[in-house]
Amino acid sequence: MRIALLGTRGIPANYGGFETFAEELGTRLVERGHQVVVYCRERAPGPAYRGVLRCYLPSLRHKYFETITHTAFSTLHLLFHRADVALYCNGANAVFTLWPRLLGIPVALNVDGIERKRKKWNALARAWYHASEWLTTFCPSRVITDARAIQDYYLQRYRQASTFIPYGAPVGKLSTSAALAALGLERGRYFLYVSRMEPENHPFEVRAAFEEVETPLRLALIGDAPYAGDYIRRVRATTDPRIAIPGAIYGDGYHELQSHSFAYIHATEVGGTHPALIEAMGRGALVLYRNTPENAEVAGDAGIPFEPDTLPAAIRRALGMSEAERDALRRRAEQRVRDHYSWDAVTTAYEDLLASLAG
Numbered sequence: 001m002r003i004a005l006l007g008t009r010g011i012p013a014n015y016g017g018f019e020t021f022a023e024e025l026g027t028r029l030v031e032r033g034h035q036v037v038v039y040c041r042e043r044a045p046g047p048a049y050r051g052v053l054r055c056y057l058p059s060l061r062h063k064y065f066e067t068i069t070h071t072a073f074s075t076l077h078l079l080f081h082r083a084d085v086a087l088y089c090n091g092a093n094a095v096f097t098l099w100p101r102l103l104g105i106p107v108a109l110n111v112d113g114i115e116r117k118r119k120k121w122n123a124l125a126r127a128w129y130h131a132s133e134w135l136t137t138f139c140p141s142r143v144i145t146d147a148r149a150i151q152d153y154y155l156q157r158y159r160q161a162s163t164f165i166p167y168g169a170p171v172g173k174l175s176t177s178a179a180l181a182a183l184g185l186e187r188g189r190y191f192l193y194v195s196r197m198e199p200e201n202h203p204f205e206v207r208a209a210f211e212e213v214e215t216p217l218r219l220a221l222i223g224d225a226p227y228a229g230d231y232i233r234r235v236r237a238t239t240d241p242r243i244a245i246p247g248a249i250y251g252d253g254y255h256e257l258q259s260h261s262f263a264y265i266h267a268t269e270v271g272g273t274h275p276a277l278i279e280a281m282g283r284g285a286l287v288l289y290r291n292t293p294e295n296a297e298v299a300g301d302a303g304i305p306f307e308p309d310t311l312p313a314a315i316r317r318a319l320g321m322s323e324a325e326r327d328a329l330r331r332r333a334e335q336r337v338r339d340h341y342s343w344d345a346v347t348t349a350y351e352d353l354l355a356s357l358a359g
Contacts, residue, residue: 001035001083002037002082002083002084002085003029003035003083003354004037004039004083005036005038005086005087006039006074006078006086006087006089006093007039007067007090007093008038008039008040008090009041009042010022010038010039010040010044011023011026011049011054012044016196017167017276018089018112021089021167023050024343024347025343025346025347026038026050027050027052028344028347030050030051032351034351035053036051036052036053038052038055039055039057039071039074039077040055041056041057041066041070042056055074057073057077063226063227064121064122064124067093068093068096068128071090071093071096072096075100078105079099079105082103083105084105084358085107085354086107087110087350088110088140089109089110089112090111090115091112091132091136092129092132093109094111094132094136094140095132095135097109097141098139101140101141106141106142106357106358107140107142107357108141108163108354108357109136109140109142110144110146111136111154111272112150113147114133115129115271116129116130117270118198118200118270119200120200120227120228134158137160141357142162142163142353143160144162144163144353145162145163145164145272146165146167147164147166148297149294149297150162150272150294166340166341167275167278167346168278168342168343168345168346169278169282169337169343170282171282171283171337172282174256174283176252176256177259178252178253179249179252179253179254179256180256182253185220185244188260188261188262189216190218190219190220190261191218191261191263191264192219192257192263192265192280193219193220193223193264193265194264195223195266195267196224196228197221197223197225197228197231197232197235198231199231200269201223201267201269202268203223203267204234204235205308206221206311207221207240209311209312210240210242210243210312211243213312213316216242217242218243219243220245220257221243221244222247222248222254223247223248255279258283259283262318263287263315264277264285264286266280266287266288266289268292269290273294273298274298277289277295278337278341281303281334282341284331284333285333286303286318286329287302287303287304287329288303288304288306288314288315288318289303289306290305290308298341299333302329302335302336304317
């Protein structure tokens with residue numbers, strides 16, 4: 001098949017979950033003999049990456065318009081450079097999935113989570129996301145959800161059936177640790193937090209909770225966000241020498257940090273399946289997670305849940321457990337990823353779905 005993938009920032013993955021999804025899925029589909037083109041915003045050397053073709057198109061660099069303007073340009077390009085099937089990411093792009101469908105190109109849409117609940121959006125953006133939820137009921141050929149909780153939401157609210165395909169993650173620890181040395185961290189001696197630095201992901205609350213706990217261990221807050229400068233400055237305003245806030249880290253450095261943490265703290269409250277949570281579990285991390293339906297669905301009995309005001313207690317609980325208890329949770333987390341979140345299984349599910357749409 002010739003497959004087009006639209007709605008992400010592009011590859012290689014240097015931003016968030018959808019970009020990692022595009023890279024992991026696209027490269028595996030190429031290995032299986034398909035031709036894949038990913039529409040990109042940021043230009044990088046070469047027309048292809050690991051066999052995946054890249055198409056660079058402009059966007060309006062603005063917090064509220066960057067995604068939809070880039071997807072609009074990408075869709076126009078797709079209409080004149082046809083694919084057998086198109087896969088769109090982000091529910092905000094629902095309106096654009098109708099255009100190729102009207103011209104005979106079948107379209108699948110991965111809606112992600114309930115984006116209108118994110119605190120970073122103003123009333124107009126929330127209204128756009130709300131309208132986009134309704135548009136998913138008839139614009140794309142097929143709707144994809146990556147969490148059972150989101151699948152249930154669309155079914156109950158809009159009577160919209162969707163195909164559940166989870167996110168994937170690699171399994172096993174990296175042996176290298178160069179990223180730790182660069183941050184002055186030691187193996188097994190730090191808590192790790194990874195997410196975009198936005199209010200609904202609660203990096204400030206994680207920092208404040210850690211500051212309440214007496215421990216020689218450190219905290220690494222990893223992440224950035226393109227339009228959240230004031231909030232990030234607030235997160236960084238700490239005098240606690242145990243806390244490192246270096247910004248975003250990608251690639252091997254990111255995976256090294258996940259592989260060697262004492263524990264991983266996941267505090268997001270909005271969205272579907274969060275890639276960083278699954279990836280930390282796949283690396284065998286001890287996971288502390290905010291108790292939302294989506295997070296609990298992923299972590300199951302392989303982590304320590306906490307409520308908005310109980311994170312300090314959860315940190316103390318992790319510190320007070322025996323090593324045998326911690327190791328049991330780590331093994332359970334890694335096995336859970338092997339059983340439910342394999343990238344190869346995810347790729348097979350997408351390959352079958354896209355093939356059925358393409359006929």
